[in-house]
Amino acid sequence: MRLSVDGLGWSAGGRPVLEDVSLTCRSGRVTGLLGPNGSGKTSLLRLVAGLVRPESGIVRLGDRDVHRMRVRERGRVLALVEQEATTALDLSVRQVVELGRTPYRSRLVVGDPEGAEAVTVALRTAQVEELAGRAWRTLSGGERQRTHLARALAQQPEVLLLDEPTNHLDLRHQLDFLGRVRGLGLTVVAALHDLELAAAYCDDLAVLDDGRLVAQGPVGDVLTPGLVERVYGVDVAVERHPVHDRLHVRWNGVAS
Numbered sequence: 273m274r275l276s277v278d279g280l281g282w283s284a285g286g287r288p289v290l291e292d293v294s295l296t297c298r299s300g301r302v303t304g305l306l307g308p309n310g311s312g313k314t315s316l317l318r319l320v321a322g323l324v325r326p327e328s329g330i331v332r333l334g335d336r337d338v339h340r341m342r343v344r345e346r347g348r349v350l351a352l353v354e355q356e357a358t359t360a361l362d363l364s365v366r367q368v369v370e371l372g373r374t375p376y377r378s379r380l381v382v383g384d385p386e387g388a389e390a391v392t393v394a395l396r397t398a399q400v401e402e403l404a405g406r407a408w409r410t411l412s413g414g415e416r417q418r419t420h421l422a423r424a425l426a427q428q429p430e431v432l433l434l435d436e437p438t439n440h441l442d443l444r445h446q447l448d449f450l451g452r453v454r455g456l457g458l459t460v461v462a463a464l465h466d467l468e469l470a471a472a473y474c475d476d477l478a479v480l481d482d483g484r485l486v487a488q489g490p491v492g493d494v495l496t497p498g499l500v501e502r503v504y505g506v507d508v509a510v511e512r513h514p515v516h517d518r519l520h521v522r523w524n525g526v527a528s
């Protein structure tokens with residue numbers, strides 16, 4: 273499902289956080305949302321997810337306005353994995369993942385066989401099957417992150433929004449996680465700090481700088497040394513990796 277944002281504006285604490293942001297995320301592709309600390313990535317994801325209302329502009333899922341959809345209806349199409357998601361302390365991992373079925377629950381239907389299958393698949397895809405019986409509060413940061421992916425997948429969304437999904441993961445789990453997410457065939461928007469991972473696992477990139485979208489398009493068009501220097505103030509080389517042939521970012525240092 274195509275996701276588009278048109279002329280989005282939002283302020284907080286008396287100052288603009290996002291200004292006139294327009295963006296299109298292609299259906300079934302992974303869009304990396306880049307930008308320095310405080311540039312507005314989390315705010316944009318929360319607006320897109322419908323958690324926060326924009327002051328101007330519109331977010332569309334297909335041809336529907338996200339902010340006019342009912343919460344349950346939106347939850348069947350779109351899932352957000354937040355950066356520091358918290359969960360009630362005494363739930364098991366399986367119960368946390370089952371929360372992803374909330375948009376499908378009806379007081380009229382007892383049991384949810386399709387939901388049970390969705391939860392099993394989600395636990396497996398996010399590689400937390402073996403943790404299913406563990407208490408949520410005993411998990412490590414990386415295990416929590418994978419559990420929250422599983423919860424989002426249990427929603428069976430068409431659009432998946434991920435806020436720094438790899439920040440707690442070790443290198444192997446980072447590569448594995450992004451490879452799996454890519455393989456799902458969903459429309460994915462992932463806020464990422466690691467340019468190397470973004471280059472290797474995203475189809476498209478959107479770059480925010482101080483609340484404004486300064487670049488968007490296919491990775492190879494957007495991720496240039498000039499852009500990285502302008503937005504991050506870092507001198508980099510962008511090359512083809514000799515082994516996997518994807519784009520590879522080598523930093524030289526802070527730009528002078």
Ligand SMILES: Nc1ncnc2c1ncn2[C@@H]1O[C@H](COP(=O)(O)OP(=O)(O)OP(=O)(O)O)[C@@H](O)[C@H]1O
Nearest residue numbers: 284285289307308309310311312313314315316463
């Ligand atoms: N509720 C709020 N009240 C006041 N300021 C806010 C609020 N939400 C966000 N901001 C400010 O808006 C700016 C953008 O924040 P946001 O969290 O969206 O950035 P980010 O790009 O996700 O940052 P990071 O990479 O550090 O996670 C920051 O300056 C932040 O302090």
